[in-house]
Amino acid sequence: MPDKHFVIPRQDINREDFTSSIPDFNRRSEFLKTDMGYKCIITNIVRLTEQEKLFKLRIIDTLERNIFRFKPGQFLMLELPGYGDVPISISSSNSNHEYIELCIRKAGHVTSALFNLAEGAHVAIRGPFGSAFPMDEMSGHNVLLIAGGLGFAPLRAPLFWINEHRERFLNVNVLYGVKEPSQLLFTYQFDEWEKISHIVLHTIVEHADAGWKGHHGMITDLFKDITIDPETTYAVVCGPPVMFKVVCSYLDKLGIPMNRMFVSLERRMHCGMGKCCRCMVGSTFTCVDGPVFDYWSVMNLKEAI
Ligand SMILES: Cc1cc2nc3c(=O)[nH]c(=O)nc-3n(C[C@H](O)[C@H](O)[C@H](O)COP(=O)(O)OP(=O)(O)OC[C@H]3O[C@@H](n4cnc5c(N)ncnc54)[C@H](O)[C@@H]3O)c2cc1C
Ligand code: FES
Numbered sequence: 087m088p089d090k091h092f093v094i095p096r097q098d099i100n101r102e103d104f105t106s107s108i109p110d111f112n113r114r115s116e117f118l119k120t121d122m123g124y125k126c127i128i129t130n131i132v133r134l135t136e137q138e139k140l141f142k143l144r145i146i147d148t149l150e151r152n153i154f155r156f157k158p159g160q161f162l163m164l165e166l167p168g169y170g171d172v173p174i175s176i177s178s179s180n181s182n183h184e185y186i187e188l189c190i191r192k193a194g195h196v197t198s199a200l201f202n203l204a205e206g207a208h209v210a211i212r213g214p215f216g217s218a219f220p221m222d223e224m225s226g227h228n229v230l231l232i233a234g235g236l237g238f239a240p241l242r243a244p245l246f247w248i249n250e251h252r253e254r255f256l257n258v259n260v261l262y263g264v265k266e267p268s269q270l271l272f273t274y275q276f277d278e279w280e281k282i283s284h285i286v287l288h289t290i291v292e293h294a295d296a297g298w299k300g301h302h303g304m305i306t307d308l309f310k311d312i313t314i315d316p317e318t319t320y321a322v323v324c325g326p327p328v329m330f331k332v333v334c335s336y337l338d339k340l341g342i343p344m345n346r347m348f349v350s351l352e353r354r355m356h357c358g359m360g361k362c363c364r365c366m367v368g369s370t371f372t373c374v375d376g377p378v379f380d381y382w383s384v385m386n387l388k389e390a391i
Contacts (some may be wrong), residue, residue, distance in 0.1 A: 123210045124150050125163065126186070131205055134189065134271050139201060140177070143186045144209065156180050157218030158220075158243035159350060159378040163358045164188065165210040169199045172331065172353045173373070177239050179246035186211070189239035189271060196321065201331050215358040217378040219244045219348055224320040225254040233263045233347055234305055234325025238271045240350045240377075241324050245279065252283040263290045263305035263329075286313070305329065306336050316341030322348045323381075333364045334381045344382035351376050376381065 130142035145151040156162075156176050165171040169324040178187035179247060192201045203209075221244060229248065233241045241260075248258055260279075264270050279285045288308045290301040301308065305325075314337075322335050323330040330349045337347055353365040353372040367387050379387070 123212050125212055126209050128205055128207050130173040135269050138191045141188045157213035158247045159218035160214040160216050162213040165197055166196055169196045175240035177242040191236050216373055217376055219322055219378055221247050227259045228256045230321040232323045234263050234329040237325030249283045258285045260287045261308045265292045267291050267295055311391045314340055320346045324350045340355045345380045347381040348378055350378050
């Protein structure tokens with residue numbers, strides 16, 4: 087027989103208020119199960135540019151390899167024993183269950199140590215973490231994938247996804263801008279994407295050299311080359327905050343609604359799963375609620391960009 091003093095009458099519980107007062111614990115518990123580490127071997131390292139390398143990782147344990155799954159846009163915490171861990175977007179196709187590819191720029195302490203490793207070295211990963219690009223929601227529409235510099239790394243997974251489900255999309259345009267031609271990433275795959283799946287790739291460099299035959303200028307100059315129907319277009323924008331500010335306000339003026347533009351935010355992170363608070367913007371956890379946000383949410387996040 088329950089003590090009647092401790093029974094809360096059902097009608098007194100405002101269910102909406104009740105659930106919204108504890109969402110963090112509910113949401114974070116979803117991610118706790120991803121806090122398991124996977125030991126990996128680096129099977130291949132490709133130098134892409136002066137600053138970036140592509141690391142191909144294979145989860146060593148067969149069982150773990152078989153259960154590891156991710157969505158385009160999600161990231162990993164890459165751990166280098168003795169140095170620390172860094173958040174890195176997954177740059178490979180999520181249909182490839184054998185390998186994970188990470189495109190990494192040499193930035194500081196951990197990434198420099200990583201650049202000294204050779205094929206065969208062991209590292210660990212945790213994850214996958216964070217939100218993903220809404221690939222199913224974008225299906226049936228025109229898609230603009232817009233990358234500046236290293237922003238091409240998080241765009242590569244959705245690009246693979248579109249390539250593998252090309253029939254689901256209308257026109258797909260990739261707009262990719264870098265400072266100099268030598269900074270272009272994944273040039274060896276451009277032909278494959280254009281020829282096999284009719285994804286139209288537009289590149290532009292800020293400072294052209296003598297050998298450069300393509301466009302020269304800022305990324306927004308590429309908009310002159312394409313026709314955008316705001317009614318049927320989704321845009322994904324990855325790059326430095328200053329770039330997506332300019333690009334998204336341009337798309338906004340064209341009439342693309344802010345909730346059909348997606349960006350990937352980069353913040354310093356430690357746990358990747360809503361525990362350490364290092365990545366917070368206001369009361370938002372960039373690691374759990376992001377890194378992928380629609381532009382409307384970003385506009386409402388104080389100091390996000
Ligand atoms: C969700 C997410 C995805 C990312 N994906 C990639 C990726 O695919 N490829 C890649 O090369 N990098 C990516 N980064 C950035 C990467 O995590 C940092 O470059 C890395 O943590 C630097 O670590 P470090 O120890 O080498 O440098 P540190 O010694 O810690 O710092 C070196 C310099 O880099 C700056 N820095 C460090 N971390 C960040 C950060 N998170 N954002 C902006 N500046 C930073 C520091 O302010 C400093 O100026 C991503 C970051 C996030 C949050
Ligand atoms: S990185 Fe720890 S809370 Fe987001």
